[in-house]
Amino acid sequence: MTAETVATTAPTAWGEARNQMYEAGRAAALAPVELPVEEADGLTLAQDLVTLTTLPAFPTSSVDGFAVRGDAPWTVVGKVLAGHSPAPLTGDSTAVEIATGGMLPPGAEGVLRVEESRHTGDGRITGRLRETIEWRRPGEEAELGELLVPAGTPVDPGVLGLAASCGYDTLRVHPRPRAALRVFGDELLTQGPPGDGRVRDALGPNVPALLRRLGCQLAPGAVGPVEDTLEAHVAAIRSALAGADLVCTTGGTMHGPVDHLHPALAELGAEYLVNTVAVRPGFPMLVARVVGDDGRARFIAGLPGNPQSALVALASLVEPLLAGLRGRALPALGTVELAEPVPGRGDFTHLALVHVDAAAGTARPMRHVGSAMLRGLAQAHGFAVIVPGTSGEPGARVPFVPLPLLPGERP
C-alpha cells in the first residue's frame, strides 16, 4: 500500500494495529552490539545469559569465624581472608580463622561462628558447630552453563549485577533506537503565552521526553515548527530519517489545506503500515515504513496534532513498534477496575485517561480530557481501554495502558 492509494482505507482495529506495529518492529529489530556490562543498562539482552562459572565458583564461608577439621578443641594454624586461595587443612583438630567470603580450605569440615567460639586455657579454640552449614557450596546458586535470564530480557541493575557476578565483561544487547521529532504547524509558538490565533507547541517538549522514557535516544536536529509547505515537510522528514530509526511527526495527519504529511510520505516513497485506527481520540494516527539505500527499514509515525491524540498514538502504535525494535516482548496489558462510568465510542475503541488509586485498585476517569487538552493527561496514570460496542460500567475490569512514567512521577 503506497502513500497515494489509501486516503479512503478503513481504520484498523486498535488491538490489531498494536499487534501489527509490534510485528513490524520485531522484523526490523536493531542489530545487536557488544558493550561493556556497565554500559548495557536499559538495553535489551540479545543473548541468553548463561553462567560462565558455577555460582558460587568456590566454597565460601558465609560467616566470620573458624574453618575447622576434626573434633574440638582446635589448634588455629592460619588465617583466610576474602580474596585469598588457602592451603589445605590437613591436620586433625586444626582450624584456620576465616572471614565472610573467604574460600574454604580443602579439607575443612565445618565453620564455627566467632561469637559461638571460646578460647581454651591452652591457646586453642572450642565451641559447638551448628546443624546448618555455614558456607556456600559451589553451584548452590547456579551450575556452570545454566540459563539465568533469556534473550529479550530488559537489562536492569539486577541483570547487570548478575552478569558481572557470573563472569561477563561484555553483553550482546540491542541498542537504543534513535528517534527524531518534527513538529508541523505554522500556528505554533515556541516561546511566551499563546494568543492571536497562535498556540504554544506542547509536543516539542512532550514527545521527546516520552520517547526517552520508551528507551530511545533522541537524534540531534531542529524539531521545528516546520514551515507549512510540502517541500519543507519532505526536507524535514528526509533529514530526520538520515539519523534516526524512527521519525515522529506531529500534526498534518488529516487532509486540510495545509496538511502536507500524506503527500510528503508519497514523495518519500513511504509504505503505510497503519493509516488511521478505530480509536478515540487520535484516529488519524499512522505509521509508515521507508526502506533506505542500505536496505534497512526506518519508520515514520504520524501523530495527530491535537496533543492528547498524539499521546494516544504514541501509546497505541509507537510503544509496541519500539518494543519490537528493541528486541523485547510486546508489553502485556494489565487491567483496572473502573470506579465510575466511562462512555464507549461506538465502533471505535475508547482510550480514556484515568487516575489509578493503587491502594483501592480502582481507576477514576479524569476531567479535562478533550483531545486538545493536556490538563487531565498531566495527572493521569494511563488509559482505560473501553472496547468497541461497550461502555465502561463501575466495577468492570478493563484493559489498561500505562503512561511511560518513571517511578515516583505520579505518586
Ligand SMILES: Nc1nc2c(c(=O)[nH]1)N[C@H]1C(S)=C(S)[C@@H](COP(=O)(O)OP(=O)(O)OC[C@H]3O[C@@H](n4cnc5c(N)ncnc54)[C@H](O)[C@@H]3O)O[C@H]1N2
Ligand atoms: N474535517 C475534519 N476535520 C478534522 C477531523 C475530521 O475527521 N474531519 N478530525 C479531527 C481529529 S480527530 C484530529 S486528531 C485532528 C488531526 O489533525 P492533524 O493531525 O491534521 O493536526 P493539525 O490540523 O495540524 O492540528 C490539530 C490541532 O492541534 C493543534 N496542534 C498541532 N500541533 C500542535 C502542537 N505541537 N502543540 C499544540 N497543539 C498543536 C493545532 O493547532 C490544531 O488545533 O483533525 C481534526 N480535524
Ligand code: MOO
Ligand atoms: O484524534 Mo482526534 O479528535 O480523535 O483528536
